[in-house]
Amino acid sequence: MEAETSERPGDTLLRDRHAVALSLRPILDPRSIAVVGASRQPGTIGAALINNVKNCGFTGPIFPVNPRAEEIAGLRAYPSVSSIGAAVDMALIAVPAHMAEDAVRDCVRAGVRGVVIITSGFGEISNEGREAERRLRDLCRSAAMRMVGPNCMGVLNTDPAISLNATFVPPWPPAGNIGMLSQSGALGYSILEHLQALHIGISTFVSVGNNVDVSSSDLLAYWDEDPRTEVIVLYLESFDNPREFARLAPGLTRRKPIVALKAGRSAAGSRAASSHSASLGTPDVAIDALFEQTGVIRATTMEELMDIATLLSAQPVPRSPRVGAITNGGGPGILLADACEARGLILPELAPETLTALRRVLPRMAGLANPVDMIASATADHYAAAMECVGADPNIDSLVVIYLAPRLHDPQEVADAICRSAQKVPPEKPVLTVFMSVDGKPRALNAGARGRLPSYSFPENAAVALAAAERYSRWRKRPAGCVLSLDPAARTAIRRVIDRLIEVHEEPVWLEPDDLATVLGNAGIEFAAAVQASLEGAPDAADRLGYPLVMKVLVPEVVHKSDVGGVILGLRRREEVTAAIKLLKERMKENGFALESVLLQREVPGAVEALVGITVDSTFGPLIVCGLGGVLVELIKDFTFRPAPVSDIDAEEMISGLRTGRLLDGYRGAPPADRQALVQVIRRVSALAEAVPELLELDLNPVKVLDSGRGAVVVDGRMRVGRI
């Protein structure tokens, strides 16, 4: 049964990432730029583009293209790209929509290597627009030319050696380590503007617009190789190719965190998103599953996105959930503790030596529990001393310093002290600050030797960011996991069943019980079959099946068997089968039914009921689903999902992510259940999804998870396949 091969996900099936990264160079690191639709008219996009490209430090040749001008922005203008007569790496296109296709053709002729199409009026407004942008994409692809847009705001690269501002809006952000992609140009810019106000810089920014060609997966490949990019921030409204994303992201997120805000969770939001960025919505549960599996940090609001990026771009990720906190006001300390613990962080008691040290440096009235409350009279020196003590405490792996300014002290002085002391905190422990003042963050916090210290206006925001970083840190430490594939013989046996069905049935079809048994058996999933028997034949049939057994009446009129007492559990011997038949006959007679045959099924007693299945999304492909606890769990929708393929680690996380996960540990005196067996069922279901692309739906429910070491048995299930 263990002849299957185990492989690490990502070993195969990867596109050549390096080639993808290289293909974006002409766009993000061009040697020369043409601006098609450049204009002399102030206030136009064409004028803003040429001025931004020219005035932000780009040193390569810039060619304005406009048939009705000789010279624009002090540069010689050309009637077309092909008339320039010099190599053009990248063309920025800002002509009206109906002229875009000609402009792209001209670029192809001129051997341009990448285009950024600012022009809007495509897929975001109509079906014709969608067709037009597909033609643009096909044109580009036929010429091996990459395309950003259409309907975008442009691209930025702050590398001093490049200094590319190929956008039409003013702010030129400071150089930094955040690579950012936005499907909404304006929203992306708003985020950049906020980051800039917080003195946080970016490496590269790409407004992908309708992302018809260049998409998030391409940029992940680019940023993976870009040494200036250490944190990746995504604002997404749709997923063009989630499977590609799923293959690329896990390797990348081990090195560089990805923070993503995926809008369009709700029905109304998804409706708005699909009209806004010209793409179909994806079920939010699939996005969550994808992000969980790939280690992408999902922000739920714009503010959270920035709060998390602020931390990750400046500080290490914490090595444990144990947080130390220092405050000059009790209230914010409590709010921080609440917000931390609500998100899985811990504020442990401080070590005795820390308490001794704190007692020496702080006033008598200070509270030494964690958070350390230095009370309102705390001075800059108190901050410095307490940070050094708590920072060195072996019980904590991150430090949050809160300053509440009732204007008794100079915040600037406190900020200076915090910066100096941050240097003395061990470098692997992140330091966060909360400056609760309407005047905002003191500039000093950006300047210390420890680098920029993230600063938040409210304690809860610091907790949200730190919890996200800690969760990511845990994800990064987890082993990669192994994915299971079926052995060739099993695969052949399964394919034989599926191929026969697909050949016969034009429409999707449910598998008959025998076929299902064959498929599950070959996938290595145990399936408890049921047999029908006459009253006379039942004892022999029972002996053949083996005990313990369940007996159920088979009476056509009876739908809910247990409602009429038509189910007897726990039959352990032939004699009990005989007695049970007598009892059931009696009961049916009383209800006015004649009992002629019964259903016998091996009983799987004392087990935890699970559900394992596959649901298929048109863009996402197969999603593996898991739940525990029977009927009720469907009511409360306690399921976890992961896109296939699912590794052993993923399967384990699917189980531990359930609110009902504790059921397997031996709930209310029950013995612990065979968790590993359930992990195996999940992995085998995933392997089945890979072996049978025609699979449309699989629902194993219940899967009985037996006592530890005894395995897991599918008691009922159904599976549907259809032509692809």
Add this chain to the structure above:
Amino acid sequence: MEAETSERPGDTLLRDRHAVALSLRPILDPRSIAVVGASRQPGTIGAALINNVKNCGFTGPIFPVNPRAEEIAGLRAYPSVSSIGAAVDMALIAVPAHMAEDAVRDCVRAGVRGVVIITSGFGEISNEGREAERRLRDLCRSAAMRMVGPNCMGVLNTDPAISLNATFVPPWPPAGNIGMLSQSGALGYSILEHLQALHIGISTFVSVGNNVDVSSSDLLAYWDEDPRTEVIVLYLESFDNPREFARLAPGLTRRKPIVALKAGRSAAGSRAASSHSASLGTPDVAIDALFEQTGVIRATTMEELMDIATLLSAQPVPRSPRVGAITNGGGPGILLADACEARGLILPELAPETLTALRRVLPRMAGLANPVDMIASATADHYAAAMECVGADPNIDSLVVIYLAPRLHDPQEVADAICRSAQKVPPEKPVLTVFMSVDGKPRALNAGARGRLPSYSFPENAAVALAAAERYSRWRKRPAGCVLSLDPAARTAIRRVIDRLIEVHEEPVWLEPDDLATVLGNAGIEFAAAVQASLEGAPDAADRLGYPLVMKVLVPEVVHKSDVGGVILGLRRREEVTAAIKLLKERMKENGFALESVLLQREVPGAVEALVGITVDSTFGPLIVCGLGGVLVELIKDFTFRPAPVSDIDAEEMISGLRTGRLLDGYRGAPPADRQALVQVIRRVSALAEAVPELLELDLNPVKVLDSGRGAVVVDGRMRVGRI
């Protein structure tokens, strides 16, 4: 059975609110003030206090009290309050902790009517401090003098006729309609500072410190009568008297919304809170229950508290969850829609006439779904026109206007247009704005004829505030509900059982089944009793109990009866009882046990299992708890709580608040269950809690809720009572 009386909660048991409100007048509207510990030394609290009192417009006599000065801040100083020789309404006390008691005694002697004790170093630092502050309280109470503090920051009243700034920190907030209480002075001030930056004013502010005498309940009574206060904002770290709060709040919240941030949810937060404000923590579930029942809006973060207050202080509450939205950027529109729907708000399709009107005024590329996306080119005129159209739409009851500033247009101009158009939106529909610019909110938004328009930096914050207001609006519309009391005869019968037990047992004791049956029976709660029978006696016993029945083996060695097949359900006739005994004997024999007696219990088939109980908190008193769905629900902790007494409306909300509430509607083809019967069980349990103050714990589990119209039966239960 229906001889009980039904009463509206709050009809009785109320303290004289008006008297309480009056008792706070000397503190919040004093005719004269003494500042005990006033100082000439700049930078001291004593100097800041006297200067703030003097310089913010207070027109009554001000008496600095300091034995070592003749004159302070240009005012004649006195050695003691009793030496002033004029009536003193309120004394602000800022002397060292060890001198506070003498200062209060002096105030009592001088006939002062209220004191505000700024001095810290009491219950927040030690048990001796706790005793000292209790002595202060007793001193005050004996003289009918109210006391705010100790360990507080003071009080403010912005009424132009009063102009009281009895605090030691600088900001003097603008006059407004928010009454605010904070248990953390510094945090309260931070909130005031932020509100001020948003141009939001307050009516009164009280920093209650260790709230030893004046507490939130007192201030609710005061604000209830204060015409200047329309919204109440609370920052709480503990609850001194939740039962009083529970009696006062519901009446008040029907007229004036209360927004509360209760810190100390988590273990660490609660630990910090109890040391910070010198009080015991209360289980967070009880706080939630109290707020749910009294219509208090619970904010979960400081930012949320301000976002909600910002809306409620300036706009009406929405009449329905249906929101209309207008934006100049797709991205923020999607984020708004997501955040709205996640919190129960709806963005419906707009009415056809609205769409027609919008088409006339907006450019062709605008998206007319809700949110209306006017795209980046939107002008001030587009905003004005779209607001008028969407505002008038009968499908929506609130309006959110988003402006994303890529600096193409002047935000000021757009803000002016929004203000003008807001006037044309029907006055019962709240208007919110989102200005996504780092430059903050344009001042114009405070100035229109429609009053101040709340403005948020991110769409999600607007959604949070609007959803809270809508939820509150629904709460305000709900009927008050009726509480049930037991009739005197039933109460007497129950008291007879309890009194007997209390007399005999010094320690808390569990009720025997017979006593429990008597108590439940008299409380009007149906209880399915079980009988034990010998194998021979079982058929007769079964006939006496009535069918259908469940039979369970009684074998001392067998704990988990169903694991050995020791339970048979659905016995409907004497013959089945005989057959079942035979089967069970057989099964026990096989397991090596001798079966001698069985337990028979009336079976309640096809019912939904519920749990109804009482848990008692030392400060909160009895909390009624409800859950649905059996064993699993305890695992996922799907319970709702309400403090007793629970009305019919509360009970209904307890059920609908369960994630598993749908079980009662007829889940998966089951017939609908008797929801009203479950409501009655909850009400009767609440009545039992009122009748038996000695009740420590009650757990009715399972309560079987039968098919609609058939009632609900308690199948198992336990109850514990103890001397009070």
